Amino acid sequence: MAQKPSIPKGTRDFNPEQVAKRNYIFNTIRGAFETFGFQPIETPSFENSDTLMGKYGDEGDRLIFKILNSGDYFDKIKNGILSAIRIGEMFYLELSKDEINSIDWLRRESRNQIVQNFLKVSKHGGKNSIKNLPPDDVLDYIISTIHGNYRNLESSPSDDERQKVFADIYANTFLNIKSNSITPSISEKALRYDLTVPFARYVVQHQNEIEFPFKRYQIQPVWRADRPQKGRFREFFQCDADVVGSKSLWQEVEFIQLYDTVFSALKLDGVTIKINNRKILSGIAEVIGASDKLIDFTVALDKLDKIGEEKVKEEMLSKGISEDGISKLQPLFTLSGAFESQIESLKGILSSSQEGLKGIEELSFINNAISALGLSTSTLQLDVTLARGLNYYTGAIFEVSAPETVKMGSIGGGGRYDDLTGIFGMKNVSGVGISFGLDRIYLVLEELGLFPETVTKNVEVLFINFGDNEALFSLKAIKQLRLQGINAELYPDTAKMKKQMNHANKRQIPFVVLVGDQEIESNTYTLKNMISGEQDKVSLETLMSKIKKS
């Protein structure tokens, strides 16, 4: 392999500067999470497939990275298909035509029934034949083909006829294998797609060890087989904080404070924390008589900024929302201004919807608390068009926008979901949480020049290597510097001085120390400031304090 190696599309290498900048963001978020009382957990990179599959919709299932089973995975499929065909073969050899037709396999309805039919058959096919059944649709194909070939015969087929038919079945069965139907047979593990489902799994699995309400944070990578594009990767980190086991709205209040705390600590002033409530959206849909069209309604409303009032109305009309209903929305289209005044308008619109009024009550509570507590650098904004995650959020919905000067989508989001752990059989556990979008925050900080210079500081002083004696003398000093927490190193080879000085320059090391016979004799060090060019012969203590001060 002499060609230059590469990495899979959608993945990234991070060089030292990038790692340092990413860690700066991670550490800031982690620090805030901890002062707010969240505790870290970590879950495995891959989960059992059935933990993840079916939790993110069909599109999500498709985007989950599956891990191939170890060992002879194809054998399992082969043997399953073979035993299914063989059982079929034996079955038809032994049964009469009447018996065959009396089993109405063509009208079976469920996997269970197919398996039951095969279990009957397996009396003929031997004890172990039923162990590895092929995937449903392959099994289905085998059964209907056998049935189709034999149902019209007057008597049992001749050996020759049978052989010919089964040769076709063998060949065609394999040609009928579909990737998505055999995937569960050859892959039983999959890479984490987000941190929420693994967290729900964790809570259910460890429910007896957990003290609720449980405030956890988790900062780990996730993987999605999405088409890579600018800013969208196949491996990326999520930074999530969630509370489970309490319905208190104080948590929504604290999550808004948490966003404000993190972005203030990152010096990213002027972010907008948008909030909405699913109950408001449901209430509006109810009021306009479109409760059954909640998604259509919110999808259209969400476009208000982009396509304007008229087009939104047209879209709603085309989705079957009545003119009368749409006319009731009029106040919504002109909704703007302060949180409180928006709330007042909403009260008018939603006066006849109990759910809607509940939503208003929740939003008011949160807004009043935030007003009383104050935010440092962010603004809380009510946005009734905000409709992310409507499939799972049941109360508050959050989304954070970068300051208006930066073109960037949302840099964070979250909400409340009333039945987080229900998918794993643990009912009535309410959760609420938020997430930080690391990659986008990185891009915003980069664009605005907000990474502190000290973040990328690495080695502070390089000792030039003039020979073994000098190196040993230097390493004694270096040992002391390191004990003081100063990042120091010795150039490993006795290369030309110019090369060593260049090395210091290229790596932007601010200090260089030169040690020759004179220095060893007088127990001193020649310290050169690589920025000012200043050069001094100093003691070890002075050396340390000069580097520390810089």
Place this chain on the structure above:
Amino acid sequence: MAQKPSIPKGTRDFNPEQVAKRNYIFNTIRGAFETFGFQPIETPSFENSDTLMGKYGDEGDRLIFKILNSGDYFDKIKNGILSAIRIGEMFYLELSKDEINSIDWLRRESRNQIVQNFLKVSKHGGKNSIKNLPPDDVLDYIISTIHGNYRNLESSPSDDERQKVFADIYANTFLNIKSNSITPSISEKALRYDLTVPFARYVVQHQNEIEFPFKRYQIQPVWRADRPQKGRFREFFQCDADVVGSKSLWQEVEFIQLYDTVFSALKLDGVTIKINNRKILSGIAEVIGASDKLIDFTVALDKLDKIGEEKVKEEMLSKGISEDGISKLQPLFTLSGAFESQIESLKGILSSSQEGLKGIEELSFINNAISALGLSTSTLQLDVTLARGLNYYTGAIFEVSAPETVKMGSIGGGGRYDDLTGIFGMKNVSGVGISFGLDRIYLVLEELGLFPETVTKNVEVLFINFGDNEALFSLKAIKQLRLQGINAELYPDTAKMKKQMNHANKRQIPFVVLVGDQEIESNTYTLKNMISGEQDKVSLETLMSKIKKS
């Protein structure tokens, strides 16, 4: 899915306490890496399969987790097989028996030739038929079956005969699919197996941006489909530091200091840093006339501790090492004591081997430097039986043992490899590096009770929630505490006081604050020390200083 969820075998969930303890180790190692001038990089969790496959031997290849391609991966295999069979079919319909036999497919030697033969055929088979050829052995099977069926015919086969033969071929080809031959067709990415090969790939890929010598560290998880057992996991972290681009022995010296620094910082006193040199082992093999039996020789020597001198000699004899040779080893069996005296004995044994003497010179240099610099809590020990990684290490070999009081294998290891990046076509780049075994270090610290208590400290103070007014008053104080870096939280619900106090106890939160009407009126806080039971009404400033002091 109502059954309790689980995680894949060999993987782990980490609870808050475990994460905190693991991070303590990571941070200690990271801090030492940085004071020694190493810079962090990160690489993707999965690499292109051809970056990893073939780098760890057959066993390694087997243990690499492969990621299933997205989309209809089986279609590719199906279409490849179908086009191969169809081309064969057409080919044989059109060619005479003589033409068929004149192409000596049964004696073809390489994939390339098979493809060439198919390319000839593809003139008959259409333009695109050659695009997705099936895996080599499947292709081979198809070709030889077709050939075998037709070579003995007197003339072109009848349609019936042809059909029957090809029905068999269709069926049997799929039955002949072997998992490991189709894996490259359905999986093009694989999870990282270690950090060394991705690092080598990184260095080659980014060679123009890197300033050499390049000192990098990398702390990331790796995955191995190994049989899980006590202390062996399928997902685990590696912590590696390596230098590439210099052959200086000062680096070996610094790596020994680095081990000492990390274990001293972890308060794990008394570890033994064992060192050996491949050149010593080669030299001994040379001296006893067993240069071609280096591995057999070292495998036997490595067992000295366990099976004793006589058994080792027997094993060497059985591997074909001469009695005369073995007798020259005598001084080796009694080798012990100080580094210097071992070196002296080795000089005697190795006097006739240039390579061996070079190894001695290197070891002496390192030992002299370490003696002059001193180690804080570790001991450097020469161990000529140390033979790990002999497949790739070319100079120094390191292994670190936990203090003798703890039963535990090695907790770190490393060495020098003279051609790290050669596998990716970049020659003559020497590397040397060490690794820390996180999981084992964790177990050792746990067993010896060396985790500092502060490591698992999380929330320092819980405010009891008596109602919305009290909660808001509390949150104002909590905001101030958090700004001071104090981890503080409000109990989210107005549950019974006993329940809230129990929550504080279960989570081992040391302070609780009670805020009622009285406190709000007097702008004070009732602070309860949960350990002493002491209770005081204090101002916010006193509250802060009491918590900080604890």
